[in-house]
Amino acid sequence: MGIGASALGFGFVYGLSAREAGFSPIEAIAMSLIVFGGASQFAAVGYIASGMAWPAIVVLTGLLNARHLLYSAALAPWLRNVPFVRRAVAAHLLTDEAFALSVAHFRRVGRTDEWGYWIAAIASTLIPWNVATAVGVVLGGQIPNPMQFGVDIIFPAAMIGLSVGLITGRRELTAAIVGAGVGVAVALLTSPAVGIIAGGLVGPVAGLLVPARLARETAPLGTTPSAERYAMPGARFERDAEQSEDKP
Amino acid sequence: MSTELIPLAVLMFLVTYPSRALGLLTPWLDRLPRVGFDYLQLVGPAVLAALAAVAVMVVTDAAGTPTFHVGIEWVAVLACLAVTAWRRNLLMGLIAAVAIVVIARATGFAAIPV
Numbered sequence A: 001m002g003i004g005a006s007a008l009g010f011g012f013v014y015g016l017s018a019r020e021a022g023f024s025p026i027e028a029i030a031m032s033l034i035v036f037g038g039a040s041q042f043a044a045v046g047y048i049a050s051g052m053a054w055p056a057i058v059v060l061t062g063l064l065n066a067r068h069l070l071y072s073a074a075l076a077p078w079l080r081n082v083p084f085v086r087r088a089v090a091a092h093l094l095t096d097e098a099f100a101l102s103v104a105h106f107r108r109v110g111r112t113d114e115w116g117y118w119i120a121a122i123a124s125t126l127i128p129w130n131v132a133t134a135v136g137v138v139l140g141g142q143i144p145n146p147m148q149f150g151v152d153i154i155f156p157a158a159m160i161g162l163s164v165g166l167i168t169g170r171r172e173l174t175a176a177i178v179g180a181g182v183g184v185a186v187a188l189l190t191s192p193a194v195g196i197i198a199g200g201l202v203g204p205v206a207g208l209l210v211p212a213r214l215a216r217e218t219a220p221l222g223t224t225p226s227a228e229r230y231a232m233p234g235a236r237f238e239r240d241a242e243q244s245e246d247k248p
Numbered sequence B: 001m002s003t004e005l006i007p008l009a010v011l012m013f014l015v016t017y018p019s020r021a022l023g024l025l026t027p028w029l030d031r032l033p034r035v036g037f038d039y040l041q042l043v044g045p046a047v048l049a050a051l052a053a054v055a056v057m058v059v060t061d062a063a064g065t066p067t068f069h070v071g072i073e074w075v076a077v078l079a080c081l082a083v084t085a086w087r088r089n090l091l092m093g094l095i096a097a098v099a100i101v102v103i104a105r106a107t108g109f110a111a112i113p114v
Helices: A002-020 A025-034 A038-049 A054-064 A067-079 A084-092 A096-109 A114-142 A151-166 A170-189 A192-209 A224-228 A238-246 B006-025 B027-031 B034-057 B072-087 B090-106
Strands: B058-060 B066-068
Touching: A002 A025, A002 A038, A002 A096, A002 A114, A002 A151, A002 B090, A025 A038, A025 A114, A025 B006, A038 A054, A038 B006, A054 A192, A054 B006, A067 A084, A067 A096, A067 A192, A067 B006, A067 B034, A084 A114, A084 B006, A096 A114, A096 A151, A096 B034, A151 B034, A151 B072, A151 B090, A170 A192, A170 B034, A170 B058, A170 B066, A192 B034, A192 B058, B034 B058, B034 B072, B072 B090
Parallel strands: none
Antiparallel strands: B058 B066
């Protein structure tokens, strides 16, 4: 419900911003359906309003959305038994929200739940995002200065709230803190898009460096129990293979 | 009604989809070494925290130069973090964050972004 509410709020602000930048309702809604990437759509509104050339917008969009590569790789082990065509469709619906919700759900139930992914991606994100975009671009002009209602805080608050759901130990906590710190530092030196990717790449390395003793992990890194910790669906580990060989 | 920006949306899709699909459609990713699995499980918290931190701490001026930002947004995001962790409820965290920003802006404690 929180994700749906955040998608509604964020989508509304996007629709509003698009309207102010001169987008027609069809253009704003088409962008939400075709691109379906909140942060990059927001950035594009600013780029278009400032008169940036399309090739530059496209390059920056690619950069900003490159973080999805990390999400995609992290989801791959969970969805590997899903048919190729459905995975290809699922890829278009992969957002920050869909990733966080579905991974947290898979971990909770200890297996892949494909319906869980579709619900997270469509019911919690795609539908509210597009409905709110339409409302924002059509009706937003009737609301004087919506920023006074704090709608701009919804996106960062939702992101930090989603990360809470994925922090299950000190390794995850370390990854989040280092990811945030590196992200801000690199963003200040380069650009926000590069900073986010850098944080997403470096944070997990820092998390992996946390010694098992400090992390209080029951499953030390690099061991079979570590790999089994998240119950990868259908995963076959060396120990399992050894055990099955022992069986008559 | 203008449709001039729809081709741009298609171009944006064309550079976004590969990032989303590469991991999901690449067959060898499920045969990563164990440390690879462990790394990927830490990607989510790191990326989401980086997104939130960059969104509230870095603002880009008209010239595109990123600068450090301090504001009520920090308090709001930290409040959301605390409430979500405490109650395990994102909606309550979002409500707390929005309430802090609304009150701060209504009372003149924080400026309303342009």
